[in-house]
Amino acid sequence: YTIPNLNPQTTYSIQLSAHVNNTLSEPVSITARTQPVHTRTGSEPNISSQKLGFGNYSVGWRSVQGPVQYYRVIYVRRSGGNTTQISVPGRVNEILLNNLNPAEVYDVTITAVLPNQEIVVGNLEISTSAESQPTEDSSRSAWIEWEQHPFMFTSYRITAIPVTGGQTHRWEVGAGESNARLSDLEPGTLYNILVEGFTNGQYVTVADIQRRTDIDPPSNLRIIKSNTNVIGLHWNPPKSNITGYSLTYQLDGRGTETAYIPPPRSTDV
Numbered sequence: 001y002t003i004p005n006l007n008p009q010t011t012y013s014i015q016l017s018a019h020v021n022n023t024l025s026e027p028v029s030i031t032a033r034t035q036p037v038h039t040r041t042g043s044e045p046n047i048s049s050q051k052l053g054f055g056n057y058s059v060g061w062r063s064v065q066g067p068v069q070y071y072r073v074i075y076v077r078r079s080g081g082n083t084t085q086i087s088v089p090g091r092v093n094e095i096l097l098n099n100l101n102p103a104e105v106y107d108v109t110i111t112a113v114l115p116n117q118e119i120v121v122g123n124l125e126i127s128t129s130a131e132s133q134p135t136e137d138s139s140r141s142a143w144i145e146w147e148q149h150p151f152m153f154t155s156y157r158i159t160a161i162p163v164t165g166g167q168t169h170r171w172e173v174g175a176g177e178s179n180a181r182l183s184d185l186e187p188g189t190l191y192n193i194l195v196e197g198f199t200n201g202q203y204v205t206v207a208d209i210q211r212r213t214d215i216d217p218p219s220n221l222r223i224i225k226s227n228t229n230v231i232g233l234h235w236n237p238p239k240s241n242i243t244g245y246s247l248t249y250q251l252d253g254r255g256t257e258t259a260y261i262p263p264p265r266s267t268d269v
Contacts, residue, residue, distance in 0.1 A: 001233050001261055003249055006034050008228035014249045016235060018215050018242040018263075020188045025139070025215035025238065027248075032223050032231045035060075047110050047122030055102065055128065056223050060094040061121045064112040071112055071121070078105040096224065100128050139187040139216035139240070146195045146207035148178035153197030156206065158182065163190040163210075187240035188215040215240045237263065 006012065012034070015027040033050060035058070047061040059073070068090035075097060076083040088095055090112075100106060106128070110121040144158070153175050160169040160182055166189065173180055175197075185191065190212045196203035216238040225232030233247075245261040 001245075001247060001259070002225070003231045003233070003247075003259075004229065006229045006231060008034050010034050012231065012249050014221075014231075014233070014247070016218055016221055016233075016248075017246045018218055018238045018240060018244075019246055020215055020240065020243050023188070023215060024246060025188075025217040025240075025242075028217050028219065028221045028235070030221050030223065030233075032226060034231060035226055035228050047108070047124045049108070049124055049126050050226075051129075055098065055100045057097045057100060057126055057128075058094060058226055059097060059108060059110070059124065059126075061110045063093045064114075064119055064121060066112075066114055068112045068114055071110055072118075073108070073110055075106050075108040075126075077101065078107055097126070098222070098224075100126070102128050104128050139214035139238075140183065140185050142182045142185060142191065142193070142211040142213055143179070144182065144193055144195070144207075144209050144211060145179040146209075148176075149197060149206065153199050153204075153206075155198045157196045157198065157203055159194045159196070160185065160191045160211075161194075162186065163192060182211075185213050187213050187238065188242070189213050215242065218245065 018025040071088040073086040106126040108124040112119040193209040195207040218235040221235040
């Protein structure tokens with residue numbers, strides 16, 4: 001999804017949730033910054049970088065005059081590892097380096113390749129932060145409790161039935177239990193849950209419970225494009241059968257803006 005009409009050189013806080021009808025998942029968040037409006041001055045460096053999100057950096061450079069065939073971008077972790085080389089068309093002077101490892105220093109070199117010569121545009125150091133990705137909630141479980149009857153039953157049977165239809169799940173637990181976490185459920189689903197105790201060769205109802213599993217949120221929200229007034233986003237959709245997304249972002253000095261996006265789209269650049 002592309003957020004338009006933003007201000008240059010401004011940091012935006014962005015939150016994305018999936019929703020089923022009027023119920024929202026937990027949001028995933030990212031902070032992004034638009035590019036500055038470039039002005040050419042004698043003191044301007046030939047190459048610069050900007051952090052766009054977790055592990056993602058934009059590297060830009062001053063274009064070389066002449067018939068540039070392509071730019072060679074080379075970057076490598078200073079701690080060791082394989083060197084990555086990317087060729088960029090001569091008309092382009094910006095590239096996104098995605099999924100860089102946290103807490104590392106990368107050395108970046110940009111070289112302009114012309115028909116009869118190569119010109120080093122500049123060298124750059126990128127130090128990535130030690131932040132970690134938020135953990136994902138699978139939203140495929142439910143916690144239930146019931147009154148314990150330790151001497152009345154020899155075991156319990158738990159049955160979870162989706163209210164709107166679907167796969168029925170069943171578990172057996174010991175007589176000493178009075179709670180259970182039910183796993184492998186479907187996200188965003190309302191279940192009727194029946195707890196039965198076994199005694200004298202038959203099951204007796206102990207508890208009749210309703211639980212709705214959460215909607216699992218979208219994952220891997222990342223920045224794929226940033227310029228002076230546009231931020232492009234991409235994410236992986238949740239497993240839930242959702243009705244859409246809610247995207248909220250902080251506008252500079254003008255409160256918040258919310259966009260509603262239909263499924264199953266995960267990006268719109």
